[in-house]
Amino acid sequence: MFSGCAAEADHRPRFASLAAAAVAVPLLLTGCNAEKDLDLSSTYVEQTEPADTLYNQGLANLNAGRMKEAVAKFEAVDQQHPYSEFARKALLMHTFANYRQGNYSEAIGSGERYVSLYPTSEDAAYAQYLVGLANFRQIREVTQDQRESRRTIEAMEQVVQRWPDSEYVPDAQAKIRYARDQLAGKEMQVGRYYLERREYIAAIKRFRGVVEDYSDTRHVEEALARLTEAYYAMGIVSEAQTAAAVLGHNFPESDWYKDAYALLQSGGLEPRENSGSWLSRAASAITGS
Known part of the structure; x- marks a missing residue:
């Protein structure tokens, strides 16, 4: 069975700083005289360095390739000198250093914070721009999810x-x-999957999306050809002819x-273009020849 003072000593918190210990020690002495010889030598005192010193040390490490x-x-x-001019510059360099280190999520977070605080x-x-680059570096193969492409x-x-x-x-x-x-390529991949399975309506939806939304990409040629194929397979001859005509024109x-x-x-x-077709209307946006 522990005495009251012993129990108090066993459950005494570890103080994070000398300032916190200085406030708490008198309370312990009042409750238990056995604590009057409390050793404070192990308490940690956080040192605050000048902002310019810290910033220049960061630059030196950056130039030496010591990104971490x-x-x-x-x-x-940022922590010791918030809202200072050096804090502003340090936040930008923090973004850059994280980007160079491959810590893209951290770079995006600090970059967005910089723009929010200092627009x-x-x-x-x-x-x-660094936010965009950090997203760009994470873009995956076209067979995978393309959320980083959208964020870029x-x-x-x-x-x-x-x-x-x-x-x-x-x-x-x-x-x-x-x-x-990349986004157009993903749509094409899904569209080809449906076309192979003869799910023509689903395939046409994907290929149409490429023509209407990504007409300035290299995938528009194949999209028009696949539309010709899908419409022809469904017996929608006029649309098949129009898709081929638009493809041939561009x-x-x-x-x-x-x-x-x-x-x-x-x-x-x-090939024969039907001026009333959505393909004819979309043709003006296609960046072909």
């Missing part, structure tokens, strides 16, 4: 729309094109057009 140490220093600036800063465009487009469109004169716009636009191509030298043309000829038909 750089991140720690930039975080220390008018001269470095806001770069922070948003969202992030890079912010760069283009909010900072149109930024030096990062050209590359942001290139990354958007790539991500859109990509006359394409192998996909040759295949679509041969398919129609096998049934005694030829």
Whole structure:
């Protein structure tokens, strides 16, 4: 059986700092005189370093390739000197260091925080660009989920729309094109799956989505050819002819057009555009020849 004082000693909390210990020790002495010789030598005192010192140490680590140490220093600036000018700069470098280290989720989080806190800063465009790059680096094969492609487009469109004169716009636009191509490729993969299973309505929906939403990607040629194939298989001849006609008008030298043309000829038909078709209306957006 423990005495009251012994029980109190056994359950005494470990103090995180000297300041906390200084407040708590008198209370313990009052409750139990046996604690009057309490040893405080093991308590930890957190040292606060100047903001510029921490920031420069972070830059030195960054330049030396010690990304983990750089991140720690930039975080220390933010924690010990919040709302300071060095905290602002450290947050940007924290984003960059995490990106270079491959910590993409952390880079996205701190980059978005920077833009939220400092939207008018001269470095806001770069922070948003880093968010886009961190998403871009995570884009998966077209056979897998494409949520990172969508997030890349969202992030890079912010760069283009909010900072149109930024030096990062050209590359942001290139990354958007790539991500859109990935999304179109995913739609094509699913569409081909349905076409092989002769689920023509589901296949047409996917191919139509590529023509209407991703007409500026390299997948539009195949999408038009597949539409020719799917409509022809369903006996919807007019739409099959229109798909082939739009394909031939925009990509006359394409192998996909040759295949679509041969398919129609096998049934005694030829490409012919129906001006009332959705394909005819969508044709104006296609970036072919």
